[in-house]
Amino acid sequence: MAEADCAAVARVRVAGWRSAYRGLLPVAYLAALDVEEDAAARREHLARAGGRVVHLVAERDGDVVGWAAFGPDRRPDAGPADAELYALYALPAVVGTGVGRALMEEVTARASARGYRSLSLWVLEDNALGRRFYAKAGFTPDGTREPWEVGGTTLMELRCTRPLAPAPA
Template identity: 75%
Template sequence: MVEADCAAVAGVRVSGWRSAYRGLLPDAYLDAMSVEADAELRREHLARAGERVAHLVAERGGEVAGWAAFGPDRAPGAGPGDAELYALYVRPDVVGAGVGRALTDDVVARAAGLGFTELSLWVLEGNARARRFYARAGFVPDGAREPWEVGGTTVTEVRYVRSL
């Protein structure tokens, strides 16, 4: 990912949130999301990314179709071999077309290449589609659960992990 991708990535992220989290998060929160504001956040995150943080885009037909970001695990007590998949979003019109799987495979390969030995991620407990996707990609829930407050609503995230 390069800075010129940030607006397109923000569009993928916002449309991905609205599609994946409708019914799980408050509609008002999802509807208020701004592609422009998110693009600025993507630029900031990209500018601050260290050498072990990667932002990846997948293109389809010359357009950004998906985005993933990973780096060192942010959990307290995480070791130097622990990575975290911070985000994985695909344009709703290409869900099921292999874009998410290609990004996941690339994340796994790149994380292993950077010396990470385990990859974790957090997913909304109620997001059955994403949980099935991650299970097919070799991730398993490890029993960790965390509350997450979004738009005045508290939801539960569960952690999935896989060895690299």
């Protein structure tokens, strides 16, 4: 992902939130998500992250249709070999077409190449589609649940993990 991709990534992220979290988050909150504000936030995150966070985009016919970001696990007790998938979203029109799977494969390959041996993520407990996707990608809940407050609603998140294969020598 380059700075020039931030507006397209913001469109993916906002559309992804509106689709994935419909029925889970308040309608007014989802409707108020602003692509321009999100694009500014993506630019700031990209500039601040340096090389610690890897941002990837998936394109079809030159258009950004998916985005993922990963880096060091944010848990205070995480070790240097623990990575975290911070985000993975695809435009609703391409969900189920392999875009998410391709992004996940690239995330795991790049995380392994950086020396990470495990990958974790947080998924909403009630996000059945997301949980199925991550389960197919080899993630299993590790028993950790935390409340997540967004838009005046508190939801439960589950932490899921999967081992990563060592990078080929």
